[in-house]
Amino acid sequence: MSTDLPATSTRSYPVTLDDAEWRRRLTPQEYAVLRRAGTERAYTGEYWDDHTEGVYACRACGTELFRSAEKFDSHCGWPSFFAPLAGDRVEYLEDRSMGMRRVEVRCAACGSHLGHLFEGEGYDTPTDQRYCINSISLRRVPKQDSEG
Numbered sequence: 001m002s003t004d005l006p007a008t009s010t011r012s013y014p015v016t017l018d019d020a021e022w023r024r025r026l027t028p029q030e031y032a033v034l035r036r037a038g039t040e041r042a043y044t045g046e047y048w049d050d051h052t053e054g055v056y057a058c059r060a061c062g063t064e065l066f067r068s069a070e071k072f073d074s075h076c077g078w079p080s081f082f083a084p085l086a087g088d089r090v091e092y093l094e095d096r097s098m099g100m101r102r103v104e105v106r107c108a109a110c111g112s113h114l115g116h117l118f119e120g121e122g123y124d125t126p127t128d129q130r131y132c133i134n135s136i137s138l139r140r141v142p143k144q145d146s147e148g
């Protein structure tokens with residue numbers, strides 16, 4: 001991952017809603033994570049231990065972001081993927097909050113916060129990357145509904 005990521009997005013997202021509209025559409029918990037870059041507590045989300053086949057879409061805008069085929073057991077308490085469905089589905093920003101330098105992962109369609117990307121941790125996956133994503137940022141779509 002590039003070391004010179006922007007700290008704030010300059011992208012114009014295809015899906016743009018004003019803050020009041022996001023508040024209306026999302027639950028307070030969803031809003032806190034997706035629109036305020038919060039983090040759900042480990043081992044509390046719907047999908048960290050989910051092994052159902054399917055596609056994970058952005059809970060804010062419905063764009064398909066990750067697949068069960070790239071999901072793996074990281075035992076970190078959040079759903080973990082070693083790659084996104086496609087590279088252009090997510091956006092990367094530098095996050096220097098909490099005294100760390102991390103790579104924030106956002107939905108490239110609506111700019112909602114998904115989680116963080118870590119790499120070089122030694123997981124036995126094809127990329128050695130871990131997209132550590134909040135369950136509440138995603139909604140699993142059954143496989144048959146996402147095709148065609």
Ligand SMILES: [Zn+2]
Nearest residue numbers: 058061107110
């Ligand atoms: Zn989105």
